[in-house]
Amino acid sequence: MDLNSYESLDLKRDGRILTVTLNRPEALNAVNQQMHDELARVFYEIQQDRDSDLVILTGAGRAFCAGGDLAWMQETLDRREEQFLSPSDAKRIVFSMLDLEKPVIARVNGAAVGLGATLALLCDIIIADERARIGDPHVKAGVVAGDGGAVLWPQLVGYARAKEFLFTGDLMTATEAARIGLINHAVPGAELDSRVTDMAARILAMPRWAVRWTKVSVNIGLKQLAHSIMDTSLAYEWLTFAAPDHAEAVAAFTEGREPRFNGAREPDT
Numbered sequence: 001m002d003l004n005s006y007e008s009l010d011l012k013r014d015g016r017i018l019t020v021t022l023n024r025p026e027a028l029n030a031v032n033q034q035m036h037d038e039l040a041r042v043f044y045e046i047q048q049d050r051d052s053d054l055v056i057l058t059g060a061g062r063a064f065c066a067g068g069d070l071a072w073m074q075e076t077l078d079r080r081e082e083q084f085l086s087p088s089d090a091k092r093i094v095f096s097m098l099d100l101e102k103p104v105i106a107r108v109n110g111a112a113v114g115l116g117a118t119l120a121l122l123c124d125i126i127i128a129d130e131r132a133r134i135g136d137p138h139v140k141a142g143v144v145a146g147d148g149g150a151v152l153w154p155q156l157v158g159y160a161r162a163k164e165f166l167f168t169g170d171l172m173t174a175t176e177a178a179r180i181g182l183i184n185h186a187v188p189g190a191e192l193d194s195r196v197t198d199m200a201a202r203i204l205a206m207p208r209w210a211v212r213w214t215k216v217s218v219n220i221g222l223k224q225l226a227h228s229i230m231d232t233s234l235a236y237e238w239l240t241f242a243a244p245d246h247a248e249a250v251a252a253f254t255e256g257r258e259p260r261f262n263g264a265r266e267p268d269t
Contacts, residue, residue: 025061065116118148137169142246146237
């Protein structure tokens, strides 16, 4: 595996551990087109990597991942007549993480929002700085939580809680996320690295194939759900990308004001 073939991801080895760092700290590791493309292939390549047995996913700087990049959203709006976004790109990220046999620990060092929350929740064990904020505010951007939130949240916290957070887009602290079972552990920031290192060591001390194929077995149900839900949820998300409320949300974020949603389904409505 060529660790240097990525630009927005930083890959480093430490023994049998491969750390993947989302590496756009100046943008709080928000996902742009390049990072999206690289995330869609990196976990497939890690599956074939013979030199690693465990993956740590984290973010550079003070955030884990702030979600979708605002400039990328605006560019997509500006070019939507000539640029076609395919839901298959989003599906590759989700399914490559669910298909990966090697255990993945999320080291959530800061905000994990939107797609950033999905990336964290797709990991097998999530350990977060207790000060980190976590949530899926797709609706605040005028779009459906279609890239994994509709699959993952109900399984982790139940349908009632999942709907509340997905309908409002509210963020929560990592401490609250751990309390309701969304993540595994919320720890003081000074202890984050040691807790992640300790968990990685405990897993690596177990028999390799027993761990890998236990993950495969546990993930069968999640993959079945993802296959049954994501084509529909992503199709609805793509419809809302073209709705006026999404354009209004992006404009409001850019201009630093409250959005004025009107519920129209098409630009000329």
